[in-house]
Amino acid sequence: MSELLAQQISIRDCGDSALRLTAAYSDRERNWLTVQALAVWLREYDVPGVRGVVPTYDSLLVEFDPVTTDHQNLRYMISLRLETLDDGMLGNRASGTVFHVPVVFGGEYGPDIESVSEKLALPIRDVIGIVCRSALKIRCLAQAGAPMLDGPGFPSPVARRQDPRTSVPSGSVVVAGIQANVIPTPAPCGWQLLGRTPLTLVDVQNSPILAYRPGDSLKFFPIKEAEWEKYQNTPLGEIDAR
Amino acid sequence: MPAELTIKKSGMAVVTDLGRHATHLGQSTNGALDQFAARVANTLVGNEHNAPLIEMTLADFRMTADSDLLIAVTGAMAEIRIDGVLRSSWETMPLMSGQLLEIQQKGNGLRNYLSVSGNLQVPMLLGSCAPDTLIGFGTHLSDGARVGARHNTPLTALKYMDVPLARPDVPLRPQNNKPVVTVTEGPDYHEFGASIRRLFEEKYTVGARSNHIGMRLQGRVPVRQTIGELLSTGVPLGAVEVPSEDELLVLHRGRGVTAGYAVPAVVTAVGLDILAQSRPGDLLTFEMVETREALERVREQHRQLKHLRSRMEIILRGHGISPAWDIESHGSPPRAHSHFATRRPA
Numbered sequence: 228m229s230e231l232l233a234q235q236i237s238i239r240d241c242g243d244s245a246l247r248l249t250a251a252y253s254d255r256e257r258n259w260l261t262v263q264a265l266a267v268w269l270r271e272y273d274v275p276g277v278r279g280v281v282p283t284y285d286s287l288l289v290e291f292d293p294v295t296t297d298h299q300n301l302r303y304m305i306s307l308r309l310e311t312l313d314d315g316m317l318g319n320r321a322s323g324t325v326f327h328v329p330v331v332f333g334g335e336y337g338p339d340i341e342s343v344s345e346k347l348a349l350p351i352r353d354v355i356g357i358v359c360r361s362a363l364k365i366r367c368l369a370q371a372g373a374p375m376l377d378g379p380g381f382p383s384p385v386a387r388r389q390d391p392r393t394s395v396p397s398g399s400v401v402v403a404g405i406q407a408n409v410i411p412t413p414a415p416c417g418w419q420l421l422g423r424t425p426l427t428l429v430d431v432q433n434s435p436i437l438a439y440r441p442g443d444s445l446k447f448f449p450i451k452e453a454e455w456e457k458y459q460n461t462p463l464g465e466i467d468a469r
Numbered sequence: 470m471p472a473e474l475t476i477k478k479s480g481m482a483v484v485t486d487l488g489r490h491a492t493h494l495g496q497s498t499n500g501a502l503d504q505f506a507a508r509v510a511n512t513l514v515g516n517e518h519n520a521p522l523i524e525m526t527l528a529d530f531r532m533t534a535d536s537d538l539l540i541a542v543t544g545a546m547a548e549i550r551i552d553g554v555l556r557s558s559w560e561t562m563p564l565m566s567g568q569l570l571e572i573q574q575k576g577n578g579l580r581n582y583l584s585v586s587g588n589l590q591v592p593m594l595l596g597s598c599a600p601d602t603l604i605g606f607g608t609h610l611s612d613g614a615r616v617g618a619r620h621n622t623p624l625t626a627l628k629y630m631d632v633p634l635a636r637p638d639v640p641l642r643p644q645n646n647k648p649v650v651t652v653t654e655g656p657d658y659h660e661f662g663a664s665i666r667r668l669f670e671e672k673y674t675v676g677a678r679s680n681h682i683g684m685r686l687q688g689r690v691p692v693r694q695t696i697g698e699l700l701s702t703g704v705p706l707g708a709v710e711v712p713s714e715d716e717l718l719v720l721h722r723g724r725g726v727t728a729g730y731a732v733p734a735v736v737t738a739v740g741l742d743i744l745a746q747s748r749p750g751d752l753l754t755f756e757m758v759e760t761r762e763a764l765e766r767v768r769e770q771h772r773q774l775k776h777l778r779s780r781m782e783i784i785l786r787g788h789g790i791s792p793a794w795d796i797e798s799h800g801s802p803p804r805a806h807s808h809f810a811t812r813r814p815a
Binding site: 239240241242243244245247249266270278279280281282283284285286287288290293294297298367368369370371372373375404411412414429431436437 | 490491492493494495496497498594595603604605606653654655656698700701702703704705706707708725726727732735736737738760763764767768771
């Protein structure tokens with residue numbers, strides 16, 4: 228790795244079967260593009276021994292079979308690849324598909340919307356307006372395939388709940404800090420629950436089990452409770468902008 | 470001819486394999502928690518390492534089959550009976566049509582693996598049958614359940630000799646209630662300052678809330694010296710986290726793929742198998758090794774498995790049975806291919 232690169236990229240051992248790469252450019256977008264592009268490369272070129280990749284915001288976990296390959300070997304290959312990763316290739320990841328996602332906000336679907344509106348000193352209508360204003364980019368896939376999103380442009384970050392919920396239903400639209408997320412399957416959650424979508428995001432009966440990837444975006448739009456059933460069996464990607 | 474297994478009593482049992490490799494889709498790995506025991510079980514009956522097999526937790530299991538099979542039981546200490554006759558684990562046994570197989574966990578360890586010659590017919594997701602409790606997938610057995618098994622070669626030559634077919638030399642780990650688990654330095658080791666020493670001085674009690682997602686270990690924990698929120702990062706199997714002041718969390722094969730905690734240490738591949746057999750109340754100590762040493766140990770285990778396979782090749786063929794494996798492969802599970810490639814060309 229060149230000296231310049233070595234200052235920005237660190238690769239650490241993460242047990243006997245994984246490495247963790249961290250990008251530390253001053254430009255956060257570049258960090259994200261770098262780890263995503265490397266993840267795509269490791270998968271598409273089917274690098275021998277690599278079992279899995281988990282790219283997030285500024286880091287990339289690479290899991291491998293320690294019989295087939297090892298840390299030294301993969302570190303060397305990744306370093307060489309980084310040298311030739313140019314801006315054009317990084318740009319390919321930057322713009323993706325926009326999926327439109329109906330959400331019932333407030334009430335039992337989004338019990339935290341009132342407290343969030345109080346903390347932000349904004350009427351509930353404006354909170355919903357901000358959440359639905361722009362498409363939110365999927366930065367990475369978390370537990371069970373959850374799309375981790377850029378947060379909506381609230382005037383200030385939203386704190387987590389003091390007492391995390393032991394379970395939120397699937398489809399829950401949640402925010403915390405400067406992030407947002409849609410929970411695909413019932414799970415414990417400490418984020419603020421604003422609403423819920425009737426869409427099924429991760430479906431084990433389907434192939435593919437999920438339709439989005441990092442770089443795509445979700446654009447929420449409000450629906451009434453009475454419209455829930457109308458959207459319930461609609462696949463993500465078949466809903467047009469309202 | 471397909472065989473059918475009838476589960477008379479399931480206890481806590483699932484059909485699993487070596488796991489799913491789809492972390493890029495946010496999916497957990499899962500699969501047999503004691504990977505070595507699962508690989509040995511499959512090898513003993515002539516199956517590929519990754520063939521579906523039955524994983525039992527605190528085994529309390531009874532089963533019959535409607536045709537002659539080879540079976541093997543590995544993992545925790547257990548009392549095994551075929552038609553009432555006491556049998557041993559870690560060996561290849563014939564189970565003739567209609568005979569009753571009973572497995573009762575007795576003594577140390579937590580999980581048993583039962584392999585059956587042929588391929589268990591169960592639903593697959595992304596290249597694996599491993600149950601995933603987060604997304605609600607997998608074959609959980611219940612009393613009266615029936616599972617199909619497809620033979621590669623019918624066991625017509627198999628004669629019931631009232632003794633096991635083979636007991637090849639399998640190097641076994643000692644099993645006791647004071648497990649020693651090897652770890653390597655984690656990526657955030659240095660964020661814990663001198664307090665990291667606690668990890669190696671303390672004995673940790675395995676907590677009752679431990680499961681396939683994570684092991685809860687009670688005792689004095691190291692304290693992160695750096696403050697500040699961490700962005701979510703991918704976490705490896707075996708990641709040690711310190712989410713509270715009196716408990717460690719060690720992520721096992723069912724873990725979510727990302728987390729926002731610092732990782733002071735990572736349990737080795739061999740150590741994860743030992744964790745899989747530890748149970749609530751066990752007193753556990755960590756032993757630090759260099760990454761190089763950890764690699765050496767996992768490769769040594771691979772050599773043992775390879776040797777076992779070549780022994781079984783000879784033994785099974787001697788009985789007129791062809792093993793299912795490709796002698797060249799070493800049993801890495803096939804990877805789930807990207808669905809993105811088919812969805813839209815780049």
